[in-house]
Structures are given as structure tokens and as C-alpha cells.
Amino acid sequence: EVQLVESGGGLVKPGGSLRLSCAASGFTFTNAWMSWIRQAPGKGLEWVGHIKSKTHGGTTDYVGPVKGRFTISRDDSKNTVDLQMSSMETEDTAVYFCVTEYYGAFNFWGRGTLVIVSS
Amino acid sequence: DIVMTQSPDSLAVSLGERATINCKSSQSVLSRSNNKNQLAWYQQKPGQPPKPLIYWASTRESGVPDRFSGSGSGTDFTLTISSLQAEDVAVYYCQQYYNIPYTFGQGTKLEIK
Numbered sequence: 613e614v615q616l617v618e619s620g621g622g623l624v625k626p627g628g629s630l631r632l633s634c635a636a637s638g639f640t641f642t643n644a645w646m647s648w649i650r651q652a653p654g655k656g657l658e659w660v661g662h663i664k665s666k667t668h669g670g671t672t673d674y675v676g677p678v679k680g681r682f683t684i685s686r687d688d689s690k691n692t693v694d695l696q697m698s699s700m701e702t703e704d705t706a707v708y709f710c711v712t713e714y715y716g717a718f719n720f721w722g723r724g725t726l727v728i729v730s731s
Numbered sequence: 732d733i734v735m736t737q738s739p740d741s742l743a744v745s746l747g748e749r750a751t752i753n754c755k756s757s758q759s760v761l762s763r764s765n766n767k768n769q770l771a772w773y774q775q776k777p778g779q780p781p782k783p784l785i786y787w788a789s790t791r792e793s794g795v796p797d798r799f800s801g802s803g804s805g806t807d808f809t810l811t812i813s814s815l816q817a818e819d820v821a822v823y824y825c826q827q828y829y830n831i832p833y834t835f836g837q838g839t840k841l842e843i844k
Contacts, residue, residue, distance in 0.1 A: 656825075657773075657781065657824055659833040676732070677831040689812040709780055716828025719792070721780035 614638040614720045615634075616710045621725030624700055632695040632725060635711030639720075641691040642666065645713040648695045650706035653722070662713060663693060664666060678704070700729045733757050733827050737836035743844040750812040752839045754825035759805045762829065769829035772801055772810045774821045775838075785810065787829065794822065 620632040634646070647662040661674035663684045672684050683696040693710060707724040734757040744750040760769045768788035773781035783792045785801035788808055798813045812819055820843060825836040 656838045657826075657835040659835070673831045685816070687732050687828070716769060716788065716833060717783065717786040718781075719786075721782075723780055 614712070616712070616720060617720035618708065618710045618722045618725040621664075621708065621727045621729045623730065625731055626702060626729055627731075628700050629696070629698040630700065630727060631697070632727070633712075634693045634695075634722060636691045636693065638704075639712070642688045643681075646686060646693040647711045647713050647718060648693075649709045649711050649718065651709070652703075652706045655706075660695070660708070685716055686708060694696075697727070700730050705729045718724075732832055733760065733830050733834050735827055735834050735836040737823075737825060738826075739838040739839060740837070741842065743813045743842045745844045746813075746817065747814050748844075750815050750819070750841055751843070752810045752823050752825075754803075754808040754810070754836050756808075756827055756829075756836055758805045760804050760827045760829035766836075768804055768808070769827055770801075770803070770808050771826045771828065773824045773826065774819075776821045784823075795803045807824065812841075815841075815843070 615637045617635045624630045645664050648660040650658050661684050663672045663686050681699045686693045705728050707726050709724045710722040711718045712720040736755045738753045770788040772785040775781040778838050784795050789801045803811050821838050822838045825837050
């Protein structure tokens with residue numbers, strides 16, 4: 613059974629940093645492209661970014677508003693993917709989901725972790 | 732960025748009746764390399780993560796009831812629930828994966844009339 617468990621959410625002040633982690637199990641993690649998707653309270657879904665498998669270069673892509681502030685990394689030895697967030701803004705307040713990609717569609721989702729950016 | 736626009740924003744349908752949700756992309760999401768539409772649909776119930784329903788515009792995910800179907804090509808797509816059940820009350824999202832950044836529609840809230 614595929615499991616994705618996010619951790620690290622919490623309250624952070626504007627301008628601050630936070631690191632989210634996702635522990636994956638139940639599939640071959642080294643072959644997986646992993647995404648982070650967020651959902652602001654009461655709002656829709658926004659793709660944040662992804663990291664490709666090492667086979668595909670292990671490179672990352674991000675949505676415009678987080679470029680230069682957020683960094684996705686992976687540790688294939690631990691089956692984890694992290695989202696490092698810095699220079700955070702109130703607009704980053706959201707539930708952050710760790711998700712597996714299948715050719716760009718999202719087939720398995722974690723339950724999410726809540727991040728609140730507030731002074 | 733490709734803009735995805737869903738209609739309507741909300742919809743109320745009687746149990747057993749058909750529900751239709753539309754999704755329009757600002758440019759074609761039909762891939763020339765594999766002749767497939769890079770379009771997916773998701774269902775989200777309150778307090779839960781989204782559940783994938785359909786990918787490649789019309790391929791149902793494993794375990795999804797056959798009352799759910801997807802259609803369309805290019806820029807215009809439809810999610811149809813042929814006979815609405817009470818458990819289908821949710822918000823539905825379309826998503827394109829033709830271009831980075833991947834983008835979602837704003838969501839359509841489906842309720843029982």
C-alpha cells in the first residue's frame with residue numbers, strides 16, 4: 613500500500629523559514645517523480661513544484677510565486693522528499709500535500725500538513 | 732501558464748440524475764508526441780486530500796466507479812457522473828499536465844438538489 617506522510621508544518625512568521633518532509637513507502641521511490649501541491653484555506657489547488665527521479669536527472673521545477681524561495685530535495689536512501697521554504701509570505705499559508713506523479717498527473721496523495729504564516 | 736477554467740462553479744443535481752462539469756484550457760493540452768490529452772480530474776471531499784478519478788482525459792483510475800467518465804479533446808473537456816449518488820458530493824478539479832507549471836481549474840462544488 614502506498615503511503616505518503618508529511619511532517620514539519622506549523623506556525624512561522626513572515627520572512628521566516630520552514631522545512632517540510634514527506635516519508636514515502638509502498639512503491640519504488642527511486643523511480644518516482646515527487647510533487648508538492650498546496651491548498652490555501654477554503655481555496656483551490658496549486659502545484660508548488662516537483663523533483664524528477666535521478667534517472668531523469670533529479671532536476672526540479674517550481675511555480676512562479678515560489679521560485680527562488682522554495683527548494684525541493686530528495687533522499688532516495690531514506691525514501692524522503694523535502695520542501696525547504698524561506699522568505700515566507702502570508703500567501704504561503706496552506707495545507708501542503710506530498711504527491712506522486714504519473715506523467716504529470718497525480719496518483720497518490722498524502723494527507724497534508726498545515727503551514728500558517730502569521731505574525 | 733495554461734489557465735484552466737471550470738464551469739459551473741457550483742452545481743446541484745438530484746440523486747440518480749446526470750451531473751456534467753466542464754473544463755476549458757487556455758491552450759490545447761493535446762500532446763503531439765503521444766496523441767493524448769494531458770488532462771486529469773480529481774474529487775475532493777471535506778477534510779480529505781484529492782482523489783484521482785481520470786487521467787489522459789478519459790482513462791478511469793483503478794477502482795473508480797464507471798458512472799464517472801471523462802471526455803473531450805484539445806481545449807474542451809467534460810466530467811460526467813451518469814447517475815449521481817450521495818457519496819459523490821464533493822469539489823471536482825481538472826488539471827493540465829501539458830506544460831509546467833501544472834495548473835488546476837478553480838473547482839466545481841457538486842451538491843444534491
